[in-house]
Amino acid sequence: MSNGSYAFVRGEIIPIGDAFLHISDLSIQRGYGIFDFFKVSNGHAFFLNDYLDRFYHSAAVMRLEVPYVPRDLRTIIQQLIRQNDMPESGVKMILTGGYSRDGYQPEQPNLIITQQPLKLPASEQIEKGIKVITYEYVRDFPLAKTINYTMGIWLSKMVAEKGASDVLYCKDGVVSEFPRCNFFIVKKDGSVATPDKNILRGVTRMKILSLAAKHHRSESGKITLDDVRNAKEAFLTSTTKRIVPIVQIDDMIIGDGKPGPVTLSLLNHLINLEKSDLRDSPL
Amino acid sequence: MSNGSYAFVRGEIIPIGDAFLHISDLSIQRGYGIFDFFKVSNGHAFFLNDYLDRFYHSAAVMRLEVPYVPRDLRTIIQQLIRQNDMPESGVKMILTGGYSRDGYQPEQPNLIITQQPLKLPASEQIEKGIKVITYEYVRDFPLAKTINYTMGIWLSKMVAEKGASDVLYCKDGVVSEFPRCNFFIVKKDGSVATPDKNILRGVTRMKILSLAAKHHRSESGKITLDDVRNAKEAFLTSTTKRIVPIVQIDDMIIGDGKPGPVTLSLLNHLINLEKSDLRDSPL
Numbered sequence: 274m275s276n277g278s279y280a281f282v283r284g285e286i287i288p289i290g291d292a293f294l295h296i297s298d299l300s301i302q303r304g305y306g307i308f309d310f311f312k313v314s315n316g317h318a319f320f321l322n323d324y325l326d327r328f329y330h331s332a333a334v335m336r337l338e339v340p341y342v343p344r345d346l347r348t349i350i351q352q353l354i355r356q357n358d359m360p361e362s363g364v365k366m367i368l369t370g371g372y373s374r375d376g377y378q379p380e381q382p383n384l385i386i387t388q389q390p391l392k393l394p395a396s397e398q399i400e401k402g403i404k405v406i407t408y409e410y411v412r413d414f415p416l417a418k419t420i421n422y423t424m425g426i427w428l429s430k431m432v433a434e435k436g437a438s439d440v441l442y443c444k445d446g447v448v449s450e451f452p453r454c455n456f457f458i459v460k461k462d463g464s465v466a467t468p469d470k471n472i473l474r475g476v477t478r479m480k481i482l483s484l485a486a487k488h489h490r491s492e493s494g495k496i497t498l499d500d501v502r503n504a505k506e507a508f509l510t511s512t513t514k515r516i517v518p519i520v521q522i523d524d525m526i527i528g529d530g531k532p533g534p535v536t537l538s539l540l541n542h543l544i545n546l547e548k549s550d551l552r553d554s555p556l
Numbered sequence: 557m558s559n560g561s562y563a564f565v566r567g568e569i570i571p572i573g574d575a576f577l578h579i580s581d582l583s584i585q586r587g588y589g590i591f592d593f594f595k596v597s598n599g600h601a602f603f604l605n606d607y608l609d610r611f612y613h614s615a616a617v618m619r620l621e622v623p624y625v626p627r628d629l630r631t632i633i634q635q636l637i638r639q640n641d642m643p644e645s646g647v648k649m650i651l652t653g654g655y656s657r658d659g660y661q662p663e664q665p666n667l668i669i670t671q672q673p674l675k676l677p678a679s680e681q682i683e684k685g686i687k688v689i690t691y692e693y694v695r696d697f698p699l700a701k702t703i704n705y706t707m708g709i710w711l712s713k714m715v716a717e718k719g720a721s722d723v724l725y726c727k728d729g730v731v732s733e734f735p736r737c738n739f740f741i742v743k744k745d746g747s748v749a750t751p752d753k754n755i756l757r758g759v760t761r762m763k764i765l766s767l768a769a770k771h772h773r774s775e776s777g778k779i780t781l782d783d784v785r786n787a788k789e790a791f792l793t794s795t796t797k798r799i800v801p802i803v804q805i806d807d808m809i810i811g812d813g814k815p816g817p818v819t820l821s822l823l824n825h826l827i828n829l830e831k832s833d834l835r836d837s838p839l
Contacts, residue, residue, distance in 0.1 A: 294577060
C-alpha cells in the first residue's frame with residue numbers, strides 16, 4: 274500500500290515499514306475484525322464524529338472492545354495526521370480480534386491506523402456515469418463494517434470482465450448496496466430514495482439523505498429492481514467517491530443514459546457541506 | 557497461540573516469535589485468504605494428499621496461487637515438522653491475498669505454516685454426546701476453506717449461553733454444516749447420511765462416507781430438520797474431533813438421547829483407518 278510514512282500499531286506510532294502483526298492475530302487466522310475510513314484534507318478530518326460513532330458501533334456489534342475512549346482515539350488520530358503531513362488523504366482504522374491463543378476466540382483487540390493518498394473517482398466517471406452489474410447476495414453483518422470483503426474481492430474479476438465499474442448486491446429482486454458504496458435512485462416524481470435494509474449505514478449516505486430532504490424529497494425504504502427500472506437517475510455514494518452517477522445496471526439503461534440533474538446537484542451540495550465542515554471545525 | 561517453536565512464513569522457517577505479516581496483508585485489510593489443517597503424529601501427516609488437494613482447490617476457487625508445487629510444499633511441511641519435533645499435533649497452512657498495494661486487490665499470496673498441539677474432544681463428549689443449536693445461515697463460499705469465520709466466531713457467545721457445544725447451519729429447514737465440522741445422521745433404516753450442498757468437503761467426512769458404505773449403508777444428499785427429527789443417531793466429523801456424537805439439537809432429543817452404536821462403530825473404524833494410513837505411509 275502506498276501509505277503515509279507512519280502508522281499506529283498496537284499502542285504506538287511507528288514507521289510504516291515496521292508495521293507488522295503477529296500471525297496469531299485473528300484477522301490472519303480467521304478474518305475477524307472491523308474497520309472504518311474517513312477523509313482528511315490538510316489536517317482536517319471530515320465528519321469525524323460520525324465515523325467514530327460507526328467505528329465504536331461496528332466494534333460493539335462484533336463484540337470487540339476499542340482499547341481507547343473516543344477522546345483518546347481522536348488524540349492518536351490527530352498525532353498520526355500531524356506526523357504524516359499528507360494533504361488529501363484517507364485514514365483507515367482497523368480493529369482485529371487480537372492475538373488469539375487458540376486461533377478462534379477473540380482476545381484483547383489490536384488497533385492499527387494508517388493514512389493513505391485519496392483516490393478520487395476519475396472526472397470521466399462523473400461526466401459520463403458508470404455501468405454496474407448486479408449479484409445475488411446479502412452481507413452477513415450488514416450493520417457492521419467488518420473486514421470481510423471475500424465476496425466483493427472475488428467478484429472483481431466478473432465486474433472487470435463485464436466492463437462494469439462495480440457490483441450491486443440484490444436479493445430476490447430487492448437491491449441493497451455495493452461492496453463499498455451505498456445506492457440511490459431518483460424516482461419519476463423527483464424523490465431521492467435509498468435502501469434501508471441489509472446495508473451499511475454509510476456516512477455519505479446519511480449526508481445525502483439530509484441534503485435531499487432539504488433540496489428535493491427523500492425517503493429510505495425497500496427498492497426493487499422494478500423501481501430501479503423506472504427510475505430517472507441512479508448513483509452511488511461513498512466516503513472516497515462522494516457521488517458517482519450510474520447510467521447502466523446490467524442491461525438496463527437508467528433514464529436517458531446520462532448523469533441526471535438531481536445527482537449532479539446533490540454532488541455540489543455535498544462538496545459545499547464538506548467545505549462548511551472544514552470551516553466550522555478546523556483541526 | 558500455543559504453537560510449535562517454528563513457523564514457515566513467506567519462504568522461510570523462522571522462530572514463531574518472529575512470525576509477523578505486514579499490515580498491508582489482505583487478510584488484515586480485507587479478511588481475504590484460505591487455509592487448511594491436518595493432523596500429525598510423530599512426524600506422520602495423516603491423509604496428507606487429501607488435505608493438499610483441498611488446499612490447492614480452495615486457492616483456485618478464491619483465485620490465489622499457491623507459491624509452490626505440491627512436491628515442494630510437502631518438503632517444506634516435512635522440514636517444519638522435523639524442526640518442531642512435536643508428537644500429536646496439527647499443521648495449519650494459511651494462504652492470504654498477499655501484501656496489497658491498494659488494500660483491495662490480491663497480489664502475490666503469502667503462505668504461512670504453523671504447527672500446534674492437538675486438542676482432542678474430551679472423552680466425556682464421546683461418552684455422553686453433545687448438544688448443539690441451529691442457526692439460519694449458509695457460508696458465502698461453502699466449497700472453499702476461506703479464513704472467513706466471522707459468523708462462526710460471532711455465534712460462539714450464543715452457543716455458550718445456550719449450554720451447547722456447537723452450532724449447525726441450516727437454511728429454510730435444510731441442514732448443511734457446522735462452522736468447523738460436517739454433520740451426519742443415522743436414519744431409522746440404518747443408513748448413514750450427510751448433506752451434500754452448501755458444505756465444505758471435509759476429509760474426515762469423505763473417510764466416514766467410505767467407511768459407512770463398507771460397513772453400513774451411506775448416502776449424501778438433502779437432509780431436512782424433519783429427517784433429523786426422525787433420525788436414530790447424529791454426529792459431527794472433523795479433522796481434530798474425528799467423530800463426536802450429538803444427542804440434542806435445539807430442543808430435539810436425537811434417538812434415545814445417547815451416543816448410538818453406528819456412531820461409535822464408525823469412530824472405531826476411523827481410528828483403524830488412521831492406523832493403517834500411518835502403517836502404509838510412514839514419513
